[in-house]
Amino acid sequence: MPQIRDAAIHGYGGYVPRLRIKATEIARIWGKESGEVPIKEKAVAAIDEDAITMAIEASRYAIRRAGIDAARIGAVHVGTESKPYAVKPSGTIVAEALGIGSNITSADYEFACKAGTEAMQSIIAMVSARRIEYGLAIGSDTAQGRPGDALEYTAASGAAALVIGRETRDAIARFEYSVTYVTDTPDFWRRSYERFPMHTSRFTGEPAYFKHTITAVKNLLAENGYSINDFDYFIFHQPNVKFPLTAAKILSIPLAKVEPGIVSDVVGNTYAACSMLGLVKVLDIAKPGQRILMTSFGSGAGSDSFVITVGEGIEEKRERAPPLAAFFSRKKTIDYGMYLKMRDKIRV
Amino acid sequence: MLEFGIRIPRYWRGKPFRYRLEGFRCEECGEFHFSPRLVCRKCGGKRLRRDKLSERGRLICYTVVKSASPSFEAYTPYIVGLIQTEDGTMIVGQLTDCDPEELHEGMDVEATIRRLQTDGESRLIAYGYKFRPAIQRP
Ligand SMILES: [Zn+2]
Numbered sequence: 001m002p003q004i005r006d007a008a009i010h011g012y013g014g015y016v017p018r019l020r021i022k023a024t025e026i027a028r029i030w031g032k033e034s035g036e037v038p039i040k041e042k043a044v045a046a047i048d049e050d051a052i053t054m055a056i057e058a059s060r061y062a063i064r065r066a067g068i069d070a071a072r073i074g075a076v077h078v079g080t081e082s083k084p085y086a087v088k089p090s091g092t093i094v095a096e097a098l099g100i101g102s103n104i105t106s107a108d109y110e111f112a113c114k115a116g117t118e119a120m121q122s123i124i125a126m127v128s129a130r131r132i133e134y135g136l137a138i139g140s141d142t143a144q145g146r147p148g149d150a151l152e153y154t155a156a157s158g159a160a161a162l163v164i165g166r167e168t169r170d171a172i173a174r175f176e177y178s179v180t181y182v183t184d185t186p187d188f189w190r191r192s193y194e195r196f197p198m199h200t201s202r203f204t205g206e207p208a209y210f211k212h213t214i215t216a217v218k219n220l221l222a223e224n225g226y227s228i229n230d231f232d233y234f235i236f237h238q239p240n241v242k243f244p245l246t247a248a249k250i251l252s253i254p255l256a257k258v259e260p261g262i263v264s265d266v267v268g269n270t271y272a273a274c275s276m277l278g279l280v281k282v283l284d285i286a287k288p289g290q291r292i293l294m295t296s297f298g299s300g301a302g303s304d305s306f307v308i309t310v311g312e313g314i315e316e317k318r319e320r321a322p323p324l325a326a327f328f329s330r331k332k333t334i335d336y337g338m339y340l341k342m343r344d345k346i347r348v
Numbered sequence: 349m350l351e352f353g354i355r356i357p358r359y360w361r362g363k364p365f366r367y368r369l370e371g372f373r374c375e376e377c378g379e380f381h382f383s384p385r386l387v388c389r390k391c392g393g394k395r396l397r398r399d400k401l402s403e404r405g406r407l408i409c410y411t412v413v414k415s416a417s418p419s420f421e422a423y424t425p426y427i428v429g430l431i432q433t434e435d436g437t438m439i440v441g442q443l444t445d446c447d448p449e450e451l452h453e454g455m456d457v458e459a460t461i462r463r464l465q466t467d468g469e470s471r472l473i474a475y476g477y478k479f480r481p482a483i484q485r486p
Binding site (some may be wrong): 017018045046049050052053056057084085093096097098099255322323324325327328329330332 | 363367368373422423444445447458461462463464473475478484485486
């Protein structure tokens with residue numbers, strides 16, 4: 001499984017909705033100390049947004065950066081745990097909205113926060129096997145936390161998309177290796193017909209996030225003979241700010257190589273989009289020849305770890321769409337009441 | 349039988365324009381039509397070709413809707429604007445990701461896709477274009 005043959009990123013796009021709620025505002029409602037909040041603020045999808053509309057936003061930028069006719073895309077795979085329909089594919093709506101043809105494979109993937117990189121795995125494999133010329137891998141979520149639950153501070157909205165195709169000289173970045181590590185872990189779940197997820201604090205940290213993230217990275221390094229020094233950037237899944245920084249510390253990774261990929265402080269945990277948005281933020285600044293190690297984590301539980309080398313095409317292609325920073329500065333802060341309205345938490 | 353507030357067949361047929369701003373332009377007078385036609389409604393010309401409006405444009409004027417029909421009630425207050433796309437076509441559409449006080453005549457807007465409404469009983473979601481202030485580089 002490790003080596004990836006002939007698959008590269010030709011376009012990337014990130015989208016963060018405009019609304020924000022400060023973690024201290026959520027703490028105010030529940031009488032918690034404002035010094036204890038895990039992030040600064042989180043992005044909240046507006047009432048007319050969902051995982052599908054955000055997937056379209058991110059994909060539009062990815063296709064624009066790739067500079068290809070959308071009709072050349074042969075697969076649209078969407079990773080999300082907040083699909084608007086329990087039954088009805090998200091990818092077909094994304095495809096029609098963007099003028100992608102009808103002779104495509106399309107599916108929605110579910111693996112909690114790892115669903116986006118799961119979509120990447122399948123698109124990479126289809127490109128490598130020459131079944132398609134280009135494919136869209138998308139992570140998009142309007143994550144929901146039960147009002148008053150610890151997850152409410154971080155469960156956020158956002159999307160990221162990659163156009164993946166064969167290697168060319170003008171590609172944005174090349175996939176080199178990938179390792180996946182999964183186990184059956186009861187850290188977080190949501191049963192059918194339930195609106196909000198359940199989680200166990202006993203399993204959230206060590207046995208789930210850290211075990212899978214660190215094992216995936218260590219296995220990848222061991223299998224391929226890389227060391228920490230071979231990488232310029234490390235991107236982790238970010239359920240908060242503390243976890244990715246702690247993972248870096250455990251692996252003896254310098255902070256300066258982790259911080260460029262941190263998005264959760266100002267956006268929150270965007271679930272399936274989270275580590276992919278970290279990649280988008282890094283691609284906004286990376287230089288040709290630099291090497292990225294990206295590791296997702298999804299509850300349930302598992303991690304995908306990828307080695308990605310930045311290519312010559314990045315300088316020209318990244319200018320074709322707005323950088324993620326444009327979405328960080330485009331914001332409007334809302335209060336808890338407006339947040340309840342926007343996220344459909346008022347039921348009468 | 350469920351009653352559908354959204355007329356599903358009509359919504360489904362309208363996808364090319366609602367999703368991608370695709371319609372038909374008269375080869376003779378240049379008039380743009382949002383749905384397929386055999387004859388131009390302006391000049392009566394019979395040569396119409398597929399065309400797509402520019403996703404960018406400028407805001408001509410707008411109004412704020414505070415009381416709406418039941419299927420749009422959840423979205424109030426919302427803004428409806430008249431937009432002139434870069435190719436010169438005038439279209440009416442909702443504005444999103446903005447408050448009325450941020451808007452001014454002539455400002456740059458761009459098309460995006462959002463939920464237009466959710467059918468009351470069937471819960472089918474109708475998606476379609478809305479305009480928002482053009483995303484600026486920081
Ligand atoms: Zn005419």
